[in-house]
Amino acid sequence: MASKTIESYRNGAEISKGDAECKKKSVEVLKELGLPKGLFPLESVHEFGYNQNASFIWFIQKKKIDHTFKKIKQVVSYTTEVTAFVEKGKLKKITGVKTKELLLWLSVVEVYVEEASKEKVTFKTGTGLSESFDVSAFDLLE
DSSP: OOOHHHHHHOTTOEEEESHHHHHHHHHHHHHHHTOOTTSOOOSSEEEEEEETTTTEEEEEESSOEEEEETTTTEEEEEEEEEEEEEETTEEEEEEEEEEEETTEEEEEEEEEOOTTOTTEEEEEETTSOEEEEEGGGGOOOO
16 A cells, blocks of 8 residues: 555656566666666666656555665665656755665765766665766666
């Protein structure tokens, strides 16, 4: 069951169902926004939605997953429901994504690629901490 937030953006959204179709559509949207295609290495995704008018995306997957981006040795956790507001080069007001720093899990609230430096992607946490990585660390595993 989707959250009230997702339900409020369904009207007018393009909704994909099934893991393969959701992954394909989400990669297209990330590419269109100028963001790394491998930002969301989710598993068993059963719904992806994109409401272009509201600039809002969401994923619903069967279970929470932890993923390690091997090139940067960074562990990221994705809940069953991930949402974000989008604009060119940026995801903001992200929900459902946390990164592990030392022994703490911190919520990721924003991800962006600056126009001047398209080789770096920056992650900002709810505590105000941010860290930039090479875009290549988020290449899509084919």
